[in-house]
Amino acid sequence: MDHLKPRAANSPPLTPLGYLERAATVYGGCTSIVYGNTTYTWADTHDRCLQIASSLSSCGIKRGQVVSVLAPNSPAAYELHFAVPMCGAILNNINTRLDPRTISILLCHGESKLVFVDHELSNLLLEALNLLPPTHPRPQVVLIEETDQSFRSNTDGIQSQVLSSQYLTTYEEMIKKGDPKFNWIRPESEWSPIVLNYTSGTTSSPKGVVHSHRGAFIMSMDALIDWSVPKQPVYLWTLPMFHANGWSFTWGMAAVGATNICLRKFDGPTVFDTIQAHNVTHMCGAPVVLNMLSNLPNPTPLSSPVHILTAGAPPPAAILLRTESLGFIVSHGYGLTETGGLIVSCAWKPKWNKFPASERAKLKARQGIRTLSASEVDVIDSETGKSVPKDGHTVGDIVLRGGFLMLGYLKDPEGTSKCMGDDGWFRTGDVGVMHLDGYLEIKDRSKDIIISGGENISSVEVESMIYSFPGVNEAAVVARPDEYWGETPCAFVSFKDEVKNPPSERDVIEYCRAKLPHYMVPKTVVFKKELPKTSTGKIQKFVLRDIAKALGPSKASRL
Amino acid sequence: MDHLKPRAANSPPLTPLGYLERAATVYGGCTSIVYGNTTYTWADTHDRCLQIASSLSSCGIKRGQVVSVLAPNSPAAYELHFAVPMCGAILNNINTRLDPRTISILLCHGESKLVFVDHELSNLLLEALNLLPPTHPRPQVVLIEETDQSFRSNTDGIQSQVLSSQYLTTYEEMIKKGDPKFNWIRPESEWSPIVLNYTSGTTSSPKGVVHSHRGAFIMSMDALIDWSVPKQPVYLWTLPMFHANGWSFTWGMAAVGATNICLRKFDGPTVFDTIQAHNVTHMCGAPVVLNMLSNLPNPTPLSSPVHILTAGAPPPAAILLRTESLGFIVSHGYGLTETGGLIVSCAWKPKWNKFPASERAKLKARQGIRTLSASEVDVIDSETGKSVPKDGHTVGDIVLRGGFLMLGYLKDPEGTSKCMGDDGWFRTGDVGVMHLDGYLEIKDRSKDIIISGGENISSVEVESMIYSFPGVNEAAVVARPDEYWGETPCAFVSFKDEVKNPPSERDVIEYCRAKLPHYMVPKTVVFKKELPKTSTGKIQKFVLRDIAKALGPSKASRL
Structure with a gap:
């Protein structure tokens, strides 16, 4: 039975990259991307990705090196999900809402060799590069210039001015010089890395998550079946592509020949x-x-x-x-x-x-x-x-x-x-x-569990109740130290703009008391105009926990 | 980077078997199988499969052993696609249209340890078992009795008569004795075999195709996306399940919680x-x-x-x-x-x-x-x-x-x-x-290419043309030896029942001559009531080639 085994023909590495060539064959004449007044077809997208991949190779980018991207949901951001791994490199999407210091830490940690940066984020990147340790090799930078006329006017000046000094070249120049017949570099193994994603978790410092080609293939297929995505959907990019690679729908949308509607914001x-x-x-x-x-x-x-x-x-x-x-x-x-x-x-x-x-x-x-x-x-x-x-x-x-x-x-x-x-x-x-x-x-x-008098309180459950209070826009509940109970729930609440007469702390507490077990009712309610959020839009509970802690322990009282 | 590798958590073997438990959770109360007046839910099917798997284990069936199935598209045939590999064994579907001699060869070649046989095919199997070499260990046989009243009357007698001597037990007995909480046996590796399918190819003798759990997982997911199968379709089993495991839709239909309509014929x-x-x-x-x-x-x-x-x-x-x-x-x-x-x-x-x-x-x-x-x-x-x-x-x-x-x-x-x-x-x-x-x-x-005067002729192309001739039911074209051209096309044609005055050989040839390059036109047309077919319904070209050969070389004539 020794011959019944993996061989070259039955075990080519699983990878989502092959979806692109197939999309160009089946959906070649159909729209792949809409961006402002610009549209591309799947034939265009296929060629552009191969051109970028070929240019990256020409720039000396090698198999297994990290290439970063700092961009909103633009055509380039989409294309680079194929183009970067097609030259053998590892795609590293960077969250555009991060501060320069964090970005410099990520570029350093990932040993990024080249960064594609959107024109609107170029200052952010340049600041981050200036914060790199002096001994750290500076990555090459490619400017993703604005190509769509509807977005163009206010950035034109900046581009031509800075291009000569800070940038290797522009994205469209790289495409022009690239070879659309480039023989893309298949992964050596399906376990080879395809992406590096830094988490912006709510509980810990950023970590560099490395996914394999195999993982991306499995996830992208699975996601299509789980959501019953038909052929040629029209997909609106409201989810940031930098967020877990748009939950793998960047690749998945090529698999079904979708129209990708890209919005900058x-x-x-x-x-x-x-x-x-x-x-x-x-x-x-x-x-x-x-x-x-x-x-x-x-x-x-x-x-x-x-x-x-x-x-x-x-x-x-x-x-x-x-x-x-x-x-x-x-x-x-x-x-x-x-x-x-x-x-x-x-x-x-x-x-x-x-x-x-x-x-x-x-x-x-x-x-x-x-x-x-x-x-x-x-x-x-x-x-x-x-x-x-x-x-x-x-x-x-x-x-x-x-x-x-x-x-x-x-x-x-x-x-x-x-x-x-x-x-x-x-x-x-x-x-x-x-x-x-x-x-x-x-x-x-x-970390979000509140332990009050030995009882575990789910902050999510309390939040759900507060969300049902009329006029509430956002709610988050964290633990506040308590003299008697150890911890009690402390709620942070913002109201919608149209709420002219916001209720009192007492109103919210009594509302909860009528509907929740008493031990789960917040003892403190803090009103805020807006709750602090992570760069991916999650409420930053650790910030709220610090505020709650600073309030000091709530006073003893038996409920 | 050595720690970025396959581990237990990120490389559990890919297998389609997990679809079943998921279907029971999501679609538990929904219909899984309809068969005559019988219906099962996904909760039923899940339990029944585990019961069979548990009973197979109790019968001594071990990991990697072959268990065969000889049945039409019945509930048992469907269930065994999960139940057999869930006890670690390899499922071997046998084409029900084969003759006893071929079946005995397959059972011998696969070293089948146990055969599930449908009551209508029990004689066929018993004949096949009698043809096994005397030294070959006889597999255990489980009778799939008729449980649906609408099919029951004409087989009742046979079952009770033969059960005592030839069969280990019946399918429903096995279910009754099985444990629905059986902890199913996961494959040791995703490369472990899940099925053994003998091909009934048109060009060669049967071969035992072995597929892995990984292959079945990939194929079943791929097939759902390629055909854009939605959740909870109603799937009619006109394709035999023994034919490449119903092209993997046996597993795939559990993935989407389908209603499987089973027809005996x-x-x-x-x-x-x-x-x-x-x-x-x-x-x-x-x-x-x-x-x-x-x-x-x-x-x-x-x-x-x-x-x-x-x-x-x-x-x-x-x-x-x-x-x-x-x-x-x-x-x-x-x-x-x-x-x-x-x-x-x-x-x-x-x-x-x-x-x-x-x-x-x-x-x-x-x-x-x-x-x-x-x-x-x-x-x-x-x-x-x-x-x-x-x-x-x-x-x-x-x-x-x-x-x-x-x-x-x-x-x-x-x-x-x-x-x-x-x-x-x-x-x-x-x-x-x-x-x-x-x-x-x-x-x-x-082997179906006809080489005439050095030109390759596609028999499919000629057949397509003949199919467009009014009244034609089936057409097949093979090579006939030719004194001058080496080979020339020889067409075998059957007409629909309602055709009262079938055309002449000349009519067909002239029809083709008007529409095809001359070298592709059949020089011989043979009319048949029906064309010989393989057990999976493909026209047996090798039989027709023998007939064409027996006609002797067609006479020299330049077209």
Whole structure:
């Protein structure tokens, strides 16, 4: 039986890069990217990616080297998901909302050899480069200039001025000089790295997540099936491509020959206008995007349904219902930078459609069940390592295994081994419960649990309740030290602009008291105009925790 | 960087078996299988599969042993695609149309330890077992009894009579005794075998194709995306499950929580009735199924569209058009037992919808372009190994590589190495052309090429022309020795029943002469009531070649 084994013909490395050539063959004449007044076809995108890959090779970029990208959701940002790995290099998307110091740390840590930077972010990058240690080799920089006339006027001057000194060349020059017949460099192994993504987690400092070609292939296929993405959807890029590579839909959209609508930035009205103008069918975003859509003062309901996939935090019921009432079909899932995309999703059951709206929203706010390529997902007792009972209330650690999982953290063997140990589980750092029906629900990031008088309080649960309070825009609950209980919930709340007479702290507390077990009711409520957020739009609980701590311990009182 | 590697958490073996547990969680209360008056839910199917797997383990079936199945498209046949590999064994579906001698050869070659046999095929199996060499250990036999009342009456007697002597037990008994909480046996490696499929190729003797868990996972995911299968389709089993495991849709339908409509046998009217009764949305079949549907005398057009996926031979234009006119949406692809499913498909371009019907049919009859998981598919010159020009007429060998490809042929290292050589290509044995637009078209099985006066004649091309002759039911063209030209085309033709005055040999030849290059026109036309077919419904060209040879060389004549 020795001959029944992997051979060259049955084990070519799995990689998503081959989707592009196929898209050019099948969808060559169809639109691949819309950006302002610019459109490209899949034939164009294929050629442009090969041209960039060929130019990168000519610049001396070698297999396994890191190439960084600092750009909004532009055509270049999309193309570089193919072009960079097609020259054998590792793509490193950098979060555009980071500060220069953090960016310089990432460039240094990843040993980036070349950075593509969008013209609007060039000052940010140049500042970051100036902060590199003097001994650190300075990466080459390629300027992504503005090519679309509708965005052009205000940046033209800057480009020509700085180009001579700081930049190797421009993106479009690189394309012009590149060879569209370039024989792209296939990975040596399917385990070869394809991307390096720095996490902007809410609980820890940035870590360099390295994914393999195999992982990206599996995740991108899985995501298409899990969301039932048809051929040739019109996909609106509201999710940043730098965020887990647009949860792998950067590659996935080539697989189905989508039209990618790229927006440099957006607000609620822009999203609605773009949906109507281009007949958008699909989009993704954190709950903050749903919030933005549902809070528009006079939104026109959509003329045809738009599928929106959300993740990153459980969407509050009120926001879910408002978004759906506008004509969005909301799906909810769960993933981490380490999984490269969503690996748990709230697969909807037809019988749930008969339930009342509030019940439906509650069901949909659960993270759900593993996707097809997730071998196993479980909630385990952190001490015994055994599955917690499927009772919907016993909290445990969320663990998983699957072919989409990262290779590990760059230059961090210890951190890698810590989360992917000998027991074969990846520890997500999140805690949750398993419901009787086998659906998973996240209760909190490990650090977000409030322990009050020995009882675990899920801050998410309290937040959900506060979100249902009329006029609330954002809510976050953290632990505040308490003289008697150890910790008690402290709520931070912002109201919508149209709320003229905001309620008092007492009003919010009494509202919660009527609906929650007493031990879960916030003892403190702090009103804010806006809550502090991470660069990916997650509320920064660690900042709020510091504020709560600075308030000093709340006074003893038995509830 | 040594720590960036496969670990237990990121490299659990890829396998399609996990789809079942997920289907039970998401679609537990929904119908999984309909069979006569019997229906099962996904929760039932999950339990039944685990019960069978547990009983197989109790019977002593061990990891890596072969378990065979001889059954029509029944619930048992479906369930065994999960149950057999879930006990660690290798599933060996046997073609139900084979003769006892061939079946005994396969059981012997595969060293099958246990055979599940459908009650209607028990005599066939018992005959086959009697033909096993006396020294060969006799496999255990489990009788799949009839459980559905609508099929029951005529077999009841046989079962109780023979059960005592020949059978270990019955299928339902095995389920009763099995444990639905059985901890199923995961593959040791994703390269571990999951199935053994004997090919019924038209050009060679049967070979035992072994596929891995990894291959089945990749193929089943790929097939769902390529055909854009939505969640919870209603899938009609017209394709035999024993045929490349229903092209991997056995597993795939669990992935999307489909309703599987199982038919023991079918004809045109049954298919139409079943489609209406169950609101069928999807089905597969060789062109012979399309032929059956399109030849019904008074078919009622479908009330809602049914997606039908065909492969195995290029569907003749006339049949394609007739099938589509009834409301079927026909997709066409290409695969082999060795690829485990379709790995080339004729991805449809919206712009083609504007073309006239005959042009559309011609485009759709092309096999198409590689699917997402097919790394590469090419047509190469058999001598130089170089790609043939994309000109639509230079014939070459069809070669491919991809993660779905078999591990190899059981006990045949030489055959395995011959088709999967050092150049990294799998040689399909088929020949074709590459069109300018990158779409592949098969011109023939290698042996089906007719070489006349030094010109290669594609028998498929000549057959296509004959199919357009009014009243033709089936057509096959093979080489007949020729005194002057070496070989000339010899056509075998059958007419539809309603044709009362069949045309003459001369009529057919003149019809072809008006439309084909003269060297391609058949010099001989033989009329048959029916053409000989393989057990999977392919026309047996080797039988026809023998007949043509026996006719003796056609006389010299210059065309």
